[in-house]
Amino acid sequence: MSGTGIRVAALDDIPEGEGITVDRAVTGTEDDIALLRDDDGSVWALNDTCTHETASLAEGWVEKGHVECPLHASRFCLRSGKVEGLPATRDAVAHRVEVRDGEVYLFPNETSS
């Protein structure tokens, strides 16, 4: 998919170091989407459900390019979704995000270049 993406949030809706959930009904994805804002201000998107159990990554701790699951602290790379710390063993699915004029656009199932 290309084009302009799906507008999913205003940048100001997502505090730095935190995340919000966007319902799959809006994104058309298999899972809800966690929009995660790193402490440098950048925004990233992962499937919301931790690959370990059932926690919402949007409620996780976002810091220095990673999100830490709020339940058992598995760590995922914001950019790639790659799992970087046990107990999770499977990568999260990452989706490309673009910020234009203070609005966040999601490109479901596209990877970041």
Next chain:
Amino acid sequence: MSATPGRIVIVGGGVAGVSTVAALRAGGYDGTLTLVDAGEFPYDRPPLSKDYLAGKRDFEQIALKPAGWYETQSVRLIRRAQVTALLPGQGLVQLADGTTLPADRVVLGTGGTAARLPIPGAAEVGVQVLRTVEDAGRLRDALPAASRALVIGAGLIGAEVASTLAGLGCAVVLADPAAPPLAAAVGPELAAWLHDQHRTRGIDTVAAGIASLRRTSRGIEALLGGEKEARVVDLVVLGVGMVAATPLAEAAGLEVDRGILVDSAQRTSNPAVLAVGDVTRSRADGTQAGHWDAARRDGERAAATLLGRPAPVASAPWFWSDRHGRHIETVGRMAAADRTVVRGRLGDEPFAVFGFRGTTLVGAVSVDDTFAVRTARRLLDGAIPVDADLLADPSTNLRRLLRG
């Protein structure tokens, strides 16, 4: 600096051993790496008392690493194998089937076994424990025929097993002479509240030890300390801690004192042998963490030592417990606190308790409020001064507090 060892053998496929393997490869180690594990396939223990016991997850779903991982990481995984001897002098590890593995360095992550109590009748009635997946399997198999259970010990494992059994419809008696259990780990206020949660979920909590057990036609009769009438149950589970599995280390002449003694780099008394996880005890302060995260960090530290790199940054001790649908986290040392402040209201989840010694934060415990403990962890690790009133105020954004 000494050269990186060419052949490393890791004994024990728990979180400590597997983390050592993962951290070695992640750190660029390109020598021969062998993991010897006694079990069917290296798995994660925390689910054993919860989802695995409840039958919500199967064995494949609790693997520490997926099946193909060992191959892609060029790790030789030897399963269902017992190590019978370490021969550090000869650079060999000997297996029960007679095989010897050449090893320049050995990492012991042999964990522990469930502690037993000398309760009269325990052997006769077949008291169960929960440490391995085999234990959990036996317990699971016994559940269909069990509607009444006695859980002895209300620490982390006992409390989680009681919670899971109650959730499955079992009538549970939970006995522990400590009043309340876990007070040292989470502080007395929260320990009392947590223990009380069992009662509100219909579990019969008894502040007593077990005088005797015996099997009769009615089931298992359990006489609790101070009671005249025996309780009748179908199942008895003992959760009273762990004993470090040290025979291999002792036979190899390593210094052992209720655990393999290790320094801050995971080195044992033999320079060719390191040890990680539950089997270890700190030579410096005698502490024995016995928690999942500590075992994982041990593995990372051992890998750094083997690679001749500085140790990863230390972090305050952290553990979690999931019971009765609630997620509890603890960081630091609540036992060191001389006063506490509550963020939110104690008993009204989500909430958290922060422990201070004077004006210094020493620990925190949260119930369904992980941000509080994750914040405290970073405050502790960075030795960042913090105002107790700010932490206690639920309107304070903790994430921003940390950023200053």
